[in-house]
Amino acid sequence: MSGDLLARQPVTSLKGVGAALASTLLRLDIRSVQDLVFHLPRQYEDRSRITPIGALRTGLSAQVEAEVQLADIVMGRRRSLVVRVQDGSGQLTLRFYHFNMAQKEKFVRGARLRIFGEARIGAAGIEMYHPEYQAVSADMPPPSDTLTPIYPVTEGLTQLRLRPLVAQALTRITAHNLPDWLPAGEARGWSLADALRYVHAPPRDADRVALVAGRHPAQQRLAFEELVAHQLSLLKRRAEIRAQQAVALPPAGALHQRFLQALPFPLTGAQTRVLAEIATDLRSPQPMLRLVQGDVGAGKTIVAALAACHALEAGSQVALMAPTEILAEQHALNFTRWFEPMGIRVALLLGRLGVKARREINTAMADGSAGILIGTHALFQDDVQFKHLALVIIDEQHRFGVHQRLALKQKGEHGDIAPHQLIMTATPIPRTLAMSAYGDLDTSVIDELPPGRTPIQTLVLPGERRADIVERIRAQCLAGKQAYWVCTLIEESDQLQAQAAEATFAELQVALPELRIGLVHGRLKSAEKIAVMQAFKNGELQLLVATTVIEVGVDVPRATLMVIENPERLGLAQLHQLRGRVGRGAEQSFCVLLYQAPLGQLGRERLSIMRETTDGFRIAEKDLELRGPGEVLGTRQTGEMAFRLADLLRDAPLLPAVQDAARKLLAERPADAQALLERWVAGREHYARV
Ligand code: ADP
Ligand code: MG
Numbered sequence: 171m172s173g174d175l176l177a178r179q180p181v182t183s184l185k186g187v188g189a190a191l192a193s194t195l196l197r198l199d200i201r202s203v204q205d206l207v208f209h210l211p212r213q214y215e216d217r218s219r220i221t222p223i224g225a226l227r228t229g230l231s232a233q234v235e236a237e238v239q240l241a242d243i244v245m246g247r248r249r250s251l252v253v254r255v256q257d258g259s260g261q262l263t264l265r266f267y268h269f270n271m272a273q274k275e276k277f278v279r280g281a282r283l284r285i286f287g288e289a290r291i292g293a294a295g296i297e298m299y300h301p302e303y304q305a306v307s308a309d310m311p312p313p314s315d316t317l318t319p320i321y322p323v324t325e326g327l328t329q330l331r332l333r334p335l336v337a338q339a340l341t342r343i344t345a346h347n348l349p350d351w352l353p354a355g356e357a358r359g360w361s362l363a364d365a366l367r368y369v370h371a372p373p374r375d376a377d378r379v380a381l382v383a384g385r386h387p388a389q390q391r392l393a394f395e396e397l398v399a400h401q402l403s404l405l406k407r408r409a410e411i412r413a414q415q416a417v418a419l420p421p422a423g424a425l426h427q428r429f430l431q432a433l434p435f436p437l438t439g440a441q442t443r444v445l446a447e448i449a450t451d452l453r454s455p456q457p458m459l460r461l462v463q464g465d466v467g468a469g470k471t472i473v474a475a476l477a478a479c480h481a482l483e484a485g486s487q488v489a490l491m492a493p494t495e496i497l498a499e500q501h502a503l504n505f506t507r508w509f510e511p512m513g514i515r516v517a518l519l520l521g522r523l524g525v526k527a528r529r530e531i532n533t534a535m536a537d538g539s540a541g542i543l544i545g546t547h548a549l550f551q552d553d554v555q556f557k558h559l560a561l562v563i564i565d566e567q568h569r570f571g572v573h574q575r576l577a578l579k580q581k582g583e584h585g586d587i588a589p590h591q592l593i594m595t596a597t598p599i600p601r602t603l604a605m606s607a608y609g610d611l612d613t614s615v616i617d618e619l620p621p622g623r624t625p626i627q628t629l630v631l632p633g634e635r636r637a638d639i640v641e642r643i644r645a646q647c648l649a650g651k652q653a654y655w656v657c658t659l660i661e662e663s664d665q666l667q668a669q670a671a672e673a674t675f676a677e678l679q680v681a682l683p684e685l686r687i688g689l690v691h692g693r694l695k696s697a698e699k700i701a702v703m704q705a706f707k708n709g710e711l712q713l714l715v716a717t718t719v720i721e722v723g724v725d726v727p728r729a730t731l732m733v734i735e736n737p738e739r740l741g742l743a744q745l746h747q748l749r750g751r752v753g754r755g756a757e758q759s760f761c762v763l764l765y766q767a768p769l770g771q772l773g774r775e776r777l778s779i780m781r782e783t784t785d786g787f788r789i790a791e792k793d794l795e796l797r798g799p800g801e802v803l804g805t806r807q808t809g810e811m812a813f814r815l816a817d818l819l820r821d822a823p824l825l826p827a828v829q830d831a832a833r834k835l836l837a838e839r840p841a842d843a844q845a846l847l848e849r850w851v852a853g854r855e856h857y858a859r860v
Contacts, residue, residue: 466750
């Protein structure tokens with residue numbers, strides 16, 4: 171037997187844990203004694219000593235002993251019970267919003283109280299809201315000599331009940347049932363057992379500020395181990411993929427040449443380099459798994475089309491998946507224009523297609539008469555069968571969930587033969603994050619924009635300037651330019667978004683009667699969406715009012731002005747994507763961020779970054795700094811990066827060493843690596859599949 175034996179001891183083997191408590195613990199995903207040991211505190215309280223009021227620090231909870239001076243009911247915005255206490259070093263105000271008269275009566279002048287709460291700055295100086303308190307008496311328990319851990323709990327399970335259970339679980343740890351899989355040299359001076367014991371019960375003089383922030387060396391030791399385990403799961407997944415077979419695609423010849431010759435421009439150096447990397451992968455009998463990052467407008471579509479040439483020339487099929495119908499339609503138009511003259515049929519599969527049209531497409535893919543299938547997630551939800559799918563291209567992958575990507579890949583699998591995968595994203599992922607989020611993928615970066623682009627000028631203006639902006643749109647459009655007006659809403663609801671856009675559309679039609687204005691949002695039928703986009707692309711519409719459905723991929727080079735309403739509601743990465751819809755030609759483009767005043771400090775800082783730079787990587791770094799990894803990777807992926815205690819942003823400095831340690835462990839002690847992975851990632855492993 172291998173692995174952690176402690177994981178095989180059920181919680182019911184602990185004293186005092188019966189079936190009822192076990193099922194409550196299950197709600198916290200705690201099944202084994204080991205799960206308890208890894209159930210780590212979120213917070214710490216210091217009940218080990220009495221802190222003089224004069225030494226309280228705001229934001230930290232502390233225990234004080236003090237004498238009641240007065241108790242009063244104050245009628246403010248909300249009625250509150252205010253109790254003033256003092257201990258000789260200072261005064262403290264206790265404030266209760268929920269209270270009863272009996273409670274007030276107990277705060278008699280001169281009574282001595284032991285009080286526990288978090289110190290804050292309030293209207294009356296230092297205050298505690300709803301502190302715990304009790305009268306000082308002779309039979310009070312002696313103060314503990316360690317900090318008190320505060321655990322994540324659930325209904326029916328209190329801290330008081332959980333604490334002794336964890337303490338009991340800790341006594342079960344032995345070198346035999348919870349070994350140090352990490353070599354001592356990598357363990358930063360702590361054995362696993364010592365680090366765990368420390369974080370569950372730090373001595374009273376421990377650095378509590380560091381502990382609360384997760385920066386204590388004992389916690390960093392654990393975070394390091396967790397990150398190594400996560401990295402191992404990515405390496406392992408990578409190895410699994412490498413172990414599969416793929417159809418080796420010979421270097422493309424005639425088709426590739428014809429495609430390049432038909433292009434009205436030469437490829438950029440970066441496009442050429444990335445294509446060479448892709449071609450090398452495709453030649454191999456192992457499946458390619460390559461992530462291509464390229465900022466908005468870098469020219470990823472052409473790269474996808476040229477990659478497709480390799481498969482098509484070998485007589486195989488290509489699937490291209492896009493996150494929105496608008497983008498799928500746009501790709502279908504481009505690919506049809508490029509490939510049909512060469513005799514390759516392109517099919518477009520949309521969610522709302524009729525039965526007959528769908529059957530027709532299915533037949534064409536199954537008998538191989540169509541070479542390229544383009545669509546949204548309908549591609550894998552459906553019963554589409556391919557004759558010979560050799561390459562899967564996923565555009566704007568950050569918009570898809572993990573499972574969708576895996577499902578499409580499985581379509582191409584015949585026994586052990588897997589399709590090659592090309593994954594494209596415009597979300598620039600800061601390097602530190604990429605190493606941990608996409609460790610299973612090879613990465614290429616298109617780090618150069620096509621020549622002749624003029625950088626977009628971004629203006630940040632308050633909503634009061636709306637009328638000026640409308641005038642500006644009138645002038646620009648009458649001068650032959652095109653513009654977007656983007657309505658944002660925090661709600662994800664299509665319906666609310668559509669309503670907001672409809673209202674703006676109506677309003678702008680009144681304000682700008684001389685302009686041809688279109689409206690596009692997620693509630694339109696696909697045919698309607700497509701018609702509106704097409705009319706805008708052809709220049710029949712001058713102004714397009716849209717929701718964020720146009721965020722990804724849409725390419726209308728003649729549009730040079732974009733207004734984004736309430737940009738403060740969106741993440742920086744999303745704003746950057748949206749803004750990338752303009753600035754696609756040689757002409758000067760403008761983006762107006764029309765915010766709702768007043769903006770907070772953070773809001774101002776964020777929007778000014780958008781004004782200062784059009785470099786997606788810098789914007790993403792900043793977003794990461796201001797909002798954390800969940801926001802940068804997109805909400806869909808937040809849950810997929812669920813760590814017990816590691817934090818990619820905080821622990822970024824550990825990542826290079828994490829990578830080294832993981833690689834070394836896997837090479838030198840594969841069984842230990844597997845055990846470590848199971849310790850931290852087991853059951854969560856599917857999350858690691860990006
Ligand atoms: P993205 O990387 O955002 O998907 P697209 O593939 O939509 O970018 O390309 C943006 C625009 O740049 C398109 O109009 C495309 O035709 C154009 N383009 C792509 N590559 C080049 C190039 N090498 N030279 C000039 N224009 C290019
Ligand atoms: Mg694109």
